[in-house]
Amino acid sequence: MAAPPQDPAQHDQPDQHDQAAPRREVLTWLTDMDGVLVHEEVPIPGAQEFIEALQRSGLGFMVLTNNSIFTPRDLRARLLGSGIDVPESAIWTSALATAQFLHDQRPGGSAYVVGETGLTTALHDAGYVMTDRDPDYVVLGETRTYSFEAITRAIRLIDDGARFIATNPDPSGPSQDGKLPATGAVASLITTATGRAPYYVGKPNALMMRSALNRIDAHSETTVMVGDRMDTDIIAGLEAGLRTVLVTSGSTRPDQVGTFPYRPTVVRESVADLVGLVDEWARRV
Template sequence: MKILQQKKAFICDMDGVIYHGNQLLPGAKDFVNWLQKEQKKFLFLTNSSERSPRELSQKLARLGIEVDETHFYTSALCTAAFLASQKPNGSAYVIGEAGLIQALYESGFSMNNVDPDYVVVGETRSYNFEKIEDAVALIRKGAKLIGTNPDMTGPAERGIVPATGALVAPIEMATRCKAYFLGKPNPLMMRIALKKLQCRPEETVIVGDRMDTDIIAGIESELETVLVFSGVTRKEDLAHFGYAPSFMLEGVGDIPPKK
């Protein structure tokens, strides 16, 4: 554990690591307090595209953890930055929530449901057949399909719920077009994270609850990796993967030194 405690920087997932829905996970507050007390560099790197950094900061504050919004980076921001570099002042038809729409607006994109450059899909509570029909029609007219992240499921207070990958799948099947996914484990997301932290890979550790996003992202970026069992992954799931995390813990509360 001393190896982890001596790291200069921490990249940390949120859902399934810090909280489930609106419920703080055991040890999360002690972990964040330790990061701040030890003056560690840290970034909450989430594949969720629903909320802006400010909203995520406010959510943690409601749960009793004070963290400035500069410590958050989302798949929505990564998606917006990528699309702005590909098609400056482009347009998008969005299936998603306010965090994604705001990120695209702030990157110079306009919303367009007639002839957009892109169909962009993120997490949403208002997914329906009409939106699938619209997305399919627009892609057949030439729009490119983008997903904010490839997660098929995510943890919530009531259990496991469908995530962006599951919402993109019907559109891919109907159009025979493969989506390009931003978010973890896309190397672009990890490069941005390390740049924001101003740290080298060997100084940094990534903490997450998913083998197929958090852990593989860390391995491919040459970071130490910590898998926590407080989210979607169970110990019996590890046999299905051809790679392993550097460390496995019950939760982030196991990282700080014991008092």
């Protein structure tokens, strides 16, 4: 059994977790986007240097996000506008993970979608038909313009037997004007009306991690996950069998780490502190 972890407030000092992290080779990195690389569209200091270190290392990497509004092409453009250059092929969204899941479960199926372009495009590309007539699934994603009419239609279709899927359970999301209701909050409304809970594909479901790994033919035992939330990124990484790095530049504060019954492998203030780790761990491969 590992020695008791140190006080999370000392996360900037080397500890046993840091020493244990690279004992197995590191071939792949997964990293969250919001709170790790950017706040909304404001870059977090060190984010571009972190991405450059990953590219320089020659190791595989993917940027993950529960945001289902945008396509990978859209997100690449938004990140580039923030000075962070991530290839489109290295972006994996909850919309893509949901489309992959549905394709694996019921190829060539149909869905009624409450969401935006990122989700509808992913489902179209997976061979799904969008319909409001007897669909196989109701698929709920994030949108900034939830329609009462669309939600009502979703409720009635679920009552009529459509299976209920949601891209992620996040109850709220950030905006420049404050908190916004997100997929999880609307899913709760539909669940209350129908008595049917959705299957969530995105984080903290480890399925999203595994689908990202499959996308780049990577293995959990040689992969590190970087995230800013203990209750989504870190728990999903742990349950997928990954080593995990928590950065406290986003949702989880340093003083909150010790309140959880699980710990990340490494805790750092931001991705700026990970540039050296990427280079160091890459040299150990």
